[in-house]
Amino acid sequence: MNKRASLGWTVIGALAALLLAAMWVAPLLWAMSTALRPEHETVSAVFHWLPQEWTLDAFAKVLAAGNVGRWLFNSALVALLVTVVTMALSLMAAFAFSQLRFRGRTLVFALTMLAFLVPFEALLVPLFRMMNQLGLINSYAGIVLPQVVAPVVIYVFKQFFDAIPADFREAAVMDGAGPLRILWSVYLPVSGNIVWAMAIVTFIGAWNNFLWPFIIVTSNDMMTIPLGLTQTYDAFGVRYAQLMAAALLGALPVALAYVVFQRRVTHGFLAATGLKG
């Protein structure tokens, strides 16, 4: 391919990427713009990309009224608990499936992967009944527990562990380490990047989860931020600036976390795919 044709394709590719990026980021920019303008501007007949009058009034009102602070705390706690418990359980399960030999191992692994095929929505009623029987409605445990089973995370970890040379485990066995010690001292440090990647993805998923908290929580004080936003809508009516402000406040912690840990996520996914990057 000659240089001119190559340059042409590069320009086309760049323009396409810019277009896709613009489509992706446009709603976010619009939300930010809406949150930074006075309420009356949000229903103006004249369209402006940028606020005519810049103000933080919407943010102030959201933080003063409603229960946003509590909802943020709930989201953070739930997401953190889901992440920690999911990682712990998934790592142990993946290690068992990958490195331990026990009767029925293949069957149990197959059943675990089959669970991946069942949509969460199909489990809503039985899970709700179970949490109700356990007295966990409107509790952190009730919100967290059904979210900690993640077959896809187990699968990713198992594949990664399978690729780690067995010599490491055998050397640790010769050194006197038991299975948990081998997982903690050898496999976990070696798998650092992929664990970070799965943890961040799990955290974001738990933070943004609306459906299960919507089912299990009825108390305003126990709501997470995605659930709380619907209350905000009801409380404020059609207050678009405050609605966007609340949505941005809810998304901000996760966005910041991703920015901070972005490199670990990238390295983790590269490690999972085997690419050097």
Add this chain to the structure above:
Amino acid sequence: MASVRLTGITKQYEGNPVLKGIDLDIADGEFVVLVGPSGCGKSTLLRIVAGLEDVGAGTVEIGGAVCNEVEPAKRGIAMVFQSYALYPHMTVAENMGFALKLAGVPRAEIEERVARAAEILQIGHLLARRPKALSGGQRQRVAIGRAIVRKPEVFLFDEPLSNLDAALRGQTRVELARLHADLKATMIYVTHDQVEAMTLGQKIVVLNGGIVEQVGTPIELYERPANMFVAGFLGSPRMNFLPGALAGEQDVVAHVRLSGGTQVDVAADASSAAPGGAVTLGVRPEHLRVLADGEGGGIPATIALVEYLGDSVIVHAQANGVPEMIAVKCRADDGAWHAGARVRLGFDPGHGHLFDADGAALPRVPQAR
């Protein structure tokens, strides 16, 4: 240090026998090499001693105690893996001290033992480094150091030199031999390299297809191989095998008529072989010589290839009735040969080996050195 005794060791993988009743005694402080081709079961046997594989049948005794059901870490052994298996996220010091840390040894003592082992292996300047910052030879020494700090009863080595280049392999072989002399430790060493086996082992165990072909010192195995497999496995170039038939015997000299028609004499006791029965003559390349024009007898052959090795020359010749080429190892200044030349090959009857139809060696007559 401790002795190791293996009795009736049998192992199968999915119905395929890998070890078929291995009996072996390893004395306290002995350096024993398990050698054999790929798939012979040597690594499996080592892993059974280590406790990394379950025994199908038989017993493993270390220091007089049966260890079949004992966990690897409690057998008093340490293992050096082929891949070194150094934990990549730990420093050299942490790698070497990991087992002691798990055993609850006080930190001060861990540091002291690690420092001492590092001094023996001259890796004290590497203690703060991670494995990826080490060369192959350095990693090898760290792996050995990790074994030394545990002060085991028995050291196990699973082809530890196979990942090193030829020069480093030779150098590390010397260091291992010196280590054995210093520690006076019981060592079981697995390799497929017969040079390592011959140079390191006080006793060599030749394995083939899950059975022990022969156990003995390097000299015993080289000069008195029990069968054609051992004879052909040890020595480079390998022993030449010439098919023939027993034409007769007189005193302790067997007369062999080779398939090409030549009759040669071998100093061997062929009384157990049937007259006229099929036998195989074995002669090592260094014991064959190209006869001069004035000398009589010899095996007629045509030179096919000449390999110059610097101080020596390997002449490959084709003889009638011998399916493979005969290798003759000569000094480089013994003569000039070229492909296509017709020659006659001779040997001293005392250097010949005779094998019966089943490949078992017939007793050789001891030669004066």
